[in-house]
Amino acid sequence: MLWTVAVVVVARDFIPTAPQLSFDLPTARVVGVYLVFTALLAVLGPILPGRTYEGSVLADGSRLLYKCNGLIVTLFVVALLAAGTFLRVFDPAWIANHFSSLFLTANLFAVGLSAYLFVMGRLARSNHRLAPSLWWDFVMGSELNPFVLGVNVKFFSYRPAMAGWLLVNLSFLCKQYQLVGYVTTRMALYQGMTAWYILDYFVNEPKMLSTWDIMAEKFGLMLVWGDYVFIVFAFSIQNFFLVDDRTPISPALVLVSLACFALGFVVFRGANSQKHCFKRDPSATIWGKPAVAVGGKLLVSGFWGLARHMNYTGDLLLALSFCLPCGFTSSLPYFYLIYLLLLTVHREQRDEERCSHKYKQLWDAYCRHVPYRMVPFIY
Ligand code: NDP
Numbered sequence: 001m002l003w004t005v006a007v008v009v010v011a012r013d014f015i016p017t018a019p020q021l022s023f024d025l026p027t028a029r030v031v032g033v034y035l036v037f038t039a040l041l042a043v044l045g046p047i048l049p050g051r052t053y054e055g056s057v058l059a060d061g062s063r064l065l066y067k068c069n070g071l072i073v074t075l076f077v078v079a080l081l082a083a084g085t086f087l088r089v090f091d092p093a094w095i096a097n098h099f100s101s102l103f104l105t106a107n108l109f110a111v112g113l114s115a116y117l118f119v120m121g122r123l124a125r126s127n128h129r130l131a132p133s134l135w136w137d138f139v140m141g142s143e144l145n146p147f148v149l150g151v152n153v154k155f156f157s158y159r160p161a162m163a164g165w166l167l168v169n170l171s172f173l174c175k176q177y178q179l180v181g182y183v184t185t186r187m188a189l190y191q192g193m194t195a196w197y198i199l200d201y202f203v204n205e206p207k208m209l210s211t212w213d214i215m216a217e218k219f220g221l222m223l224v225w226g227d228y229v230f231i232v233f234a235f236s237i238q239n240f241f242l243v244d245d246r247t248p249i250s251p252a253l254v255l256v257s258l259a260c261f262a263l264g265f266v267v268f269r270g271a272n273s274q275k276h277c278f279k280r281d282p283s284a285t286i287w288g289k290p291a292v293a294v295g296g297k298l299l300v301s302g303f304w305g306l307a308r309h310m311n312y313t314g315d316l317l318l319a320l321s322f323c324l325p326c327g328f329t330s331s332l333p334y335f336y337l338i339y340l341l342l343l344t345v346h347r348e349q350r351d352e353e354r355c356s357h358k359y360k361q362l363w364d365a366y367c368r369h370v371p372y373r374m375v376p377f378i379y
Pocket of ligand 1: 210211212213215268272275297298299300304308309311312315340343347351354355358
């Protein structure tokens, strides 16, 4: 919740180019639109076509099934809004104009959903060992894979997160066009790179099934709030700096942003894909050779032989590229980068602890083989 206060303070008091931002309380219309958007994503998932994949093996030996059609669902919603704009029944800047009330609505929704999951989780586990503290259960979650109305809500929640971020961005893009009369290079750069990242997420949705969040994290306020609030409203903060900024960007900064994005993308997607392919097929080919793994379990080929968390490093480079188009007049657009740096360093330490506990001497051998955590020869 501290993050909420921080974002509100940042947005209200420090963002110089956000004159159109006022902190309105959620209206019935805003709440209605938010709920319809979330419900639409939930309904479209089962209806629209898509391939179904098996998740990793659970503690009881079973596997859940995941229909990975987030791309088509998101494109459908974008097409719907584009049609609404074309037919003049929807103002494409509506989301940008209602940013603050949507943000507050999303907070209420996240707290409500977390409370519901908490109560349902406690009821379901009433005969089992209870968590050490109620607060811990509420924040970190009490169930690994909670279902609400038949929807696997942890996997589903990435959709309102990533599609929501895309829609906020597109709305600010349209807002800039309305305000300025054209789209600036800075805005186009930010929009192009983030849209690529978001759509790539959906293209690679099946690879989420081998991530830590899906396999090991319970679903409580921390992840719920991250999905429904933080990704949508904090990752998009650069828009406030870009929407009315007509200052030309230097060609050098364009090139640096694009280079950073390209390198980040290759590392991020490459590392995540290599691990995913290896988990699915330990004899997979990586960089033209059969995968090599310590004890047959811990991959040391490809990016996983350069450092133990190169996927985080790639993500950080991508985050930097999303901030660079805002220039250097304020540190606030770098909020996403700073947040991700804190998150990944904290996460890599928690993950190392978990892996050390799980793999024991094998993990020590892996650490000897690959001594760097995130940046080869540095960290
Ligand atoms: P990882 O995909 O790195 O998953 C870590 C797990 O992978 C470990 O617990 C272990 O699990 C397995 N593993 C670790 N090393 C190896 C190895 N050498 N060989 C085989 N398996 C290994 O982490 P996350 O799930 O946290 O992140 C996935 C991606 O999502 C990252 O790129 C991250 O940057 C991104 N992300 C982005 C966020 C954002 O806010 N932008 C937030 C969170 C994540 P096992 O027990 O299965 O072996």
